[in-house]
Amino acid sequence: GAGVSQSPSNKVTEKGKDVELRCDPISGHTALYWYRQRLGQGLEFLIYFQGNSAPDKSGLPSDRFSAERTGGSVSTLTIQRTQQEDSAVYLCASSFSAGSLFFGSGTQLSVL
Amino acid sequence: DQQVKQNSPSLSVQEGRISILNCDYTNSMFDYFLWYKKYPAEGPTFLISISSIKDKNEDGRFTVFLNKSAKHLSLHIVPSQPGDSAVYFCAASRAEGNKLVFGAGTILRVKS
Structure with a gap:
């Protein structure tokens, strides 16, 4: 695809369960980032892969x-x-080694 | 420790007027600054950036100003349009392509 793809778009789970969130970056982008945004807060950096x-x-x-x-x-x-x-x-983003980040639409995770 | 701060949670502006969004940072090692725009249920999209060797960067209706001595940057949108209504995030990094530290965001509402 042309952009960063994340799946699932929504995930509801019970407390104590494990979840997996997937990110398909833009082809050719060497850097990949995970951020999360809690309600009413900014984007919190989680992890960064570079090459x-x-x-x-x-x-x-x-x-x-x-x-x-x-x-x-x-x-x-x-x-x-x-x-x-x-x-x-949970937001995933990718970029070339030195360039602006392109974000996916995110996965809304709700833990009940 | 919030290294990037956007102290105004929201801003309301009349269509056609100037919107000014502010951002302060504490880490003097930051040398690359960006603004992202986010619509509901979408990922943030890159708007404009500036490196520390400049004090101004302009792209159409959008201008970013950097005051390194004050560790302050601002985004000016003129003239503001209703489609500009979104959440605006300020971000900074220690080098272009490095991980970004985001502010909490400012909700801009442009009234027609």
Whole structure:
């Protein structure tokens, strides 16, 4: 596709369950980012992949959060044992090595 | 610790007038600044950027001003149009292409 694609667009889960969020970046973009936006707040950096370098995981809020990027393309963000405070819009973005970020539409995660 | 601050949660402007959105930052290592625009249920889209070697960058109706000594930047939209109504995020990074730190956003409403 022409843009960053995220799936699912909406996810409702029960507290304690694991969830996986997927991001398909723009073809050829070497950098991939995950951010989240809680209700009424700004965009919170989670993790950053750049080419073959080790990812910058400095924004992950706890060890329940992990992400991987396979083959330098698709990325999956996994949240284990979800908590209500994990409810947010999770946004993925990609870019060339030095350039503006292009965001997907996000996954709205609701933890009941 | 909020490194990028947008102190006005919302702004209301009459169509045709100037909209001025403000942003302050605390990290003196930031040298690349961007503005993103977000409509409901969509991801943020890049609007305009400025590097620290400049104090002004203009693109059509949008102008970004940077005051490094004050660690302050602003986005001017003139003339404002109803379609400009959105959430505007200020973002900063230590280098172009590096991870972005976002502010909390300002909701702009342009009244016709």
